[in-house]
Amino acid sequence: MTDAGASSRSTISKFAPVAAPLALLAALAAFPLLGPGPNGIRLLFVTLVWVTTSVAWNLLGGFAGQVSFGFAVFYGLGAYSTAMSLNAGLDRPVSLLIGAAVAATASLLIGLPTFRLRGPYFAIATIGVSEAVRVVMTNVAVTGGASGYRLSEHGSFNQLLHFYTALSVAVVAVAISIFVRRSKFGLALVAIREDEGAASDLGVNPFRTKLLAHALAAALTGAAGGVYTGYAAFIYPQGVFGFDISVAILLMPIIGGVGTVWGPVVGALVYGFVHEELIASFPQLHLLLYGSLLILIILFEPGGVMGLLGKIVRFARSRSGRGAHSSA
Amino acid sequence: MAPILRLDRISKNFAGLAALKDVSFDVEEGGLFGLIGPNGAGKTTLLSVIAGSQSPSSGIITFRGRDLTGARSFHAVRSGIARTHQVPKPFRSLSVLENVEVGYRFGCHDRSASASKDAAQVLEWVGIGHLKQMPASRLSVGDLKRLELARTLAARPKLLLCDEVCSGLTETEAASILRLLGEIRRGGTTILYVEHNLRAIMSICDRVIVMNYGQKLAEGPPEAMQNDPSVIEAYIGKAASV
Amino acid sequence: MTTVDIVNLFVSALLLAGVYAAMSVGMTIIYGVMKIVNLAHAGFLMLGAYFVFELYTRFHVDPLIGAVLAFPVFFSVGVGIHWLMIRRIPRSDQPTLTSLLLLFGLWLVLQNLGYLIWGNADRAILTPRTFSTLQIGPIIFPTVRLVVFGAAVASLLALEFVLHKTWFGRAVRALMQNSDAGRLVGVNVEGTARVAFGVGIAFAGAAGGLLAMMYSFTPDFGGSFLLRAFVIIVLGGLESFAGVAIGSLILALVETFSILAIPAGYQPSIAFSLLVLALVILPEGVAGLWNRRQRLT
Numbered sequence: 001m002t003d004a005g006a007s008s009r010s011t012i013s014k015f016a017p018v019a020a021p022l023a024l025l026a027a028l029a030a031f032p033l034l035g036p037g038p039n040g041i042r043l044l045f046v047t048l049v050w051v052t053t054s055v056a057w058n059l060l061g062g063f064a065g066q067v068s069f070g071f072a073v074f075y076g077l078g079a080y081s082t083a084m085s086l087n088a089g090l091d092r093p094v095s096l097l098i099g100a101a102v103a104a105t106a107s108l109l110i111g112l113p114t115f116r117l118r119g120p121y122f123a124i125a126t127i128g129v130s131e132a133v134r135v136v137m138t139n140v141a142v143t144g145g146a147s148g149y150r151l152s153e154h155g156s157f158n159q160l161l162h163f164y165t166a167l168s169v170a171v172v173a174v175a176i177s178i179f180v181r182r183s184k185f186g187l188a189l190v191a192i193r194e195d196e197g198a199a200s201d202l203g204v205n206p207f208r209t210k211l212l213a214h215a216l217a218a219a220l221t222g223a224a225g226g227v228y229t230g231y232a233a234f235i236y237p238q239g240v241f242g243f244d245i246s247v248a249i250l251l252m253p254i255i256g257g258v259g260t261v262w263g264p265v266v267g268a269l270v271y272g273f274v275h276e277e278l279i280a281s282f283p284q285l286h287l288l289l290y291g292s293l294l295i296l297i298i299l300f301e302p303g304g305v306m307g308l309l310g311k312i313v314r315f316a317r318s319r320s321g322r323g324a325h326s327s328a
Numbered sequence: 329m330a331p332i333l334r335l336d337r338i339s340k341n342f343a344g345l346a347a348l349k350d351v352s353f354d355v356e357e358g359g360l361f362g363l364i365g366p367n368g369a370g371k372t373t374l375l376s377v378i379a380g381s382q383s384p385s386s387g388i389i390t391f392r393g394r395d396l397t398g399a400r401s402f403h404a405v406r407s408g409i410a411r412t413h414q415v416p417k418p419f420r421s422l423s424v425l426e427n428v429e430v431g432y433r434f435g436c437h438d439r440s441a442s443a444s445k446d447a448a449q450v451l452e453w454v455g456i457g458h459l460k461q462m463p464a465s466r467l468s469v470g471d472l473k474r475l476e477l478a479r480t481l482a483a484r485p486k487l488l489l490c491d492e493v494c495s496g497l498t499e500t501e502a503a504s505i506l507r508l509l510g511e512i513r514r515g516g517t518t519i520l521y522v523e524h525n526l527r528a529i530m531s532i533c534d535r536v537i538v539m540n541y542g543q544k545l546a547e548g549p550p551e552a553m554q555n556d557p558s559v560i561e562a563y564i565g566k567a568a569s570v
Numbered sequence: 571m572t573t574v575d576i577v578n579l580f581v582s583a584l585l586l587a588g589v590y591a592a593m594s595v596g597m598t599i600i601y602g603v604m605k606i607v608n609l610a611h612a613g614f615l616m617l618g619a620y621f622v623f624e625l626y627t628r629f630h631v632d633p634l635i636g637a638v639l640a641f642p643v644f645f646s647v648g649v650g651i652h653w654l655m656i657r658r659i660p661r662s663d664q665p666t667l668t669s670l671l672l673l674f675g676l677w678l679v680l681q682n683l684g685y686l687i688w689g690n691a692d693r694a695i696l697t698p699r700t701f702s703t704l705q706i707g708p709i710i711f712p713t714v715r716l717v718v719f720g721a722a723v724a725s726l727l728a729l730e731f732v733l734h735k736t737w738f739g740r741a742v743r744a745l746m747q748n749s750d751a752g753r754l755v756g757v758n759v760e761g762t763a764r765v766a767f768g769v770g771i772a773f774a775g776a777a778g779g780l781l782a783m784m785y786s787f788t789p790d791f792g793g794s795f796l797l798r799a800f801v802i803i804v805l806g807g808l809e810s811f812a813g814v815a816i817g818s819l820i821l822a823l824v825e826t827f828s829i830l831a832i833p834a835g836y837q838p839s840i841a842f843s844l845l846v847l848a849l850v851i852l853p854e855g856v857a858g859l860w861n862r863r864q865r866l867t
Contacts, residue, residue, distance in 0.1 A: 067671075113850040114849075116850065117849055117850070119665065119670075120667060120669075120670045121665070121804075121849055123667065125845065127842075128797065128800075129842070129846055131839070132842035135836060135839035135842070136836065136839060139833065139835040187429060187430055194420055194421060199434075201381060201401045201410070202434055202435045202480070203483055204402055206402070284682070285686075287678045287685070288678070288686075290675075294674065294678065295675040295679070298668055299655065299659070
């Protein structure tokens with residue numbers, strides 16, 4: 001192995017972390033212009049919404065280790081608040097912010113009592129909260145109850161606008177995730193995940209930290225719900241508050257690699273594409289697939305896709321390293 | 329001079345069991361105080377209560393003149409009390425350096441310069457600087473104990489509560505930890521040291537407090553404690569003290 | 571609202587409590603011994619329902635007998651699943667997220683199996699018993715609910731007997747209190763856990779069969795019961811079977827009498843709200859409050 005080879009490898013590894021995501025972003029941004037047709041754009045649109053919720057959930061569930069089974073409540077609240085704001089005549093960015101704000105506020109109300117609970121109990125409590133809200137929304141007349149809520153028509157449907165909105169929100173989510181991971185706040189989250197008592201004994205305020213992470217995650221999820229609503233123009237309680245939404249939201253980061261920055265993105269991309277294809281060809285099998293995947297991941301590779309990739313990379317590196325030594 | 333820590337009739341009950349009963353004593357600033365007693369005497373519980381990991385059922389804790397009773401541990405740390413754990417609780421997926429950074433960035437209330445640099449210095453001082461990038465999950469028991477100490481020291485406490493820092497270590501390792509404690513104390517930190525190893529306590533402590541059944545039995549200089557009948561009885565039994 | 575109405579409501583609640591108790595026992599066993607929150611419990615309730623359904627429609631086996639037959643069948647399934655998956659995850663004296671997610675994955679798989687085999691049409695078991703009632707004085711008892719209540723009481727009693735009078739029961743109780751200590755005194759932890767898991771699944775399957783006599787079902791049957799089982803276990807305290815009885819009674823009473831106060835549409839949210847309240851206010855359940863007073867040093 002020559003010196004030139006070694007230095008070019010280190011150049012690649014220095015720039016890869018920056019270059020790869022930018023390349024991905026460029027590819028996604030250029031996608032609609034490559035002629036995939038409205039169906040392809042819709043597929044990627046939905047996937048981008050999932051990327052946002054996936055990255056958001058991971059802030060709380062992956063970094064801080066607080067696994068919520070009830071994130072649909074934020075998705076739904078964001079969806080409905082954005083819808084109602086749009087119908088009230090507010091413009092899109094403001095409506096999305098309102099959706100995010102409502103979700104974040106709800107997260108504080110939910111987090112205050114539930115963050116006292118340990119792991120699985122917290123998870124179960126979040127199911128209870130989300131389902132309770134769903135039932136209430138199904139009965140409340142103002143928002144249409146079970147029949148749903150419709151956006152009033154505002155001009156023609158501009159698919160590209162929705163697509164780039166979804167892309168922007170997703171980019172914001174990933175940027176926040178990267179920033180958090182490297183920040184002092186991120187260090188606190190991981191410390192809490194590993195050992196909340198020890199973290200507190202070293203000066204981390206677990207309550208405030210968890211509430212903040214929860215609010216951030218909820219805000220992003222609410223924004224995602226708002227983005228979706230703008231596109232769908234019609235939402236109903238089961239569709240945005242349903243337990244299956246909460247399930248999807250948590251499956252994606254776990255499949256991709258919970259606790260990493262890019263794992264949730266990968267998981268969402270995988271889920272988004274696979275889900276659509278599955279629904280088309282084998283509508284009967286998606287639960288089986290996700291369930292089995294979840295089981296396999298828990299049993300054999302808790303790091304998900306990213307964990308698997310990491311192992312493969314390390315294996316390949318150790319192989320090539322050995323090769324260099326033997327030839328020296 | 330007022331003591332840095334004053335405990336006034338601290339009691340702690342768990343579901344009908346009195347783990348601590350009316351424990352009172354003062355800790356002078358700059359001293360190295362030992363806390364001994366047989367298993368189940370309540371030593372770790374007392375440390376937990378002082379550090380804020382648990383709140384007392386009754387009693388008052390005064391630290392540097394301020395009432396810290398019931399303050400939660402993150403608040404206590406920022407006020408200057410930090411503790412190590414009897415069984416180390418590392419943040420497994422973080423590196424050794426990152427573990428210490430948590431202590432430094434969150435616990436230390438007089439911050440300056442960059443966190444990593446000071447965290448690295450603490451690691452060097454404690455003797456595991458060479459391990460700073462290693463994930464904490466891969467450390468040996470001895471190194472975990474050092475990490476526990478480094479992490480707590482990084483919070484720059486005025487009062488350091490050590491919980492059996494030497495247990496599970498070899499003679500050599502324990503001796504070097506004790507030397508470290510001496511240095512920490514010379515640096516101005518007050519130390520309250522819970523230990524099972526009586527020889528360790530006797531060799532470095534100014535003053536020893538003896539506990540049993542959740543109560544303070546006796547208090548005094550190490551030599552006096554060695555000969556105190558109630559202490560002997562607590563450890564060995566009635567027959568030996570006769 | 572006459573006195574008879576109130577008594578009828580009360581009886582209704584009592585019978586419903588029986589249903590709920592029968593349905594939660596399986597989860598309590600598994601939780602108590604292994605500290606695992608079995609989300610797949612819902613899946614086994616569903617499979618139990620279909621099992622009894624198939625026996626009834628194909629072989630004309632009375633559903634009650636079907637539920638009894640479900641017991642050994644589901645016991646074997648439970649043991650198999652423990653061997654296949656559960657034993658591979660780290661054991662703990664606290665419930666872990668790993669076990670939660672693993673069993674959640676299993677639930678998804680079971681649901682899909684249900685859809686593949688039976689599709690998503692509503693099924694129901696209709697026997698002469700389904701609509702018959704027993705009348706004692708002014709009070710009306712739907713027969714099915716009486717049967718289920720009886721089965722619930724019988725199974726709780728049987729469990730109490732096994733737990734307190736047999737060697738296995740003693741091992742289980744030891745593990746429920748402290749698995750490390752149990753291991754030290756010679757309890758075969760893995761073996762006992764495997765049997766306990768099997769028993770828990772057996773109860774789930776049998777309970778599913780009983781529930782099938784009262785409700786119609788599809789493959790996602792069990793989800794609403796799952797949440798109620800949590801409520802019961804949390805309300806009653808996760809550690810005891812008397813707790814299951816208490817929790818079932820509280821939930822059933824609140825649900826039944828809430829009809830008087832709130833519109834029917836909001837009814838499902840009661841269980842969910844109780845769940846959250848119970849988790850937050852009573853982490854050890856009602857039984858925990860009792861235990862605290864009773865505990866000796």
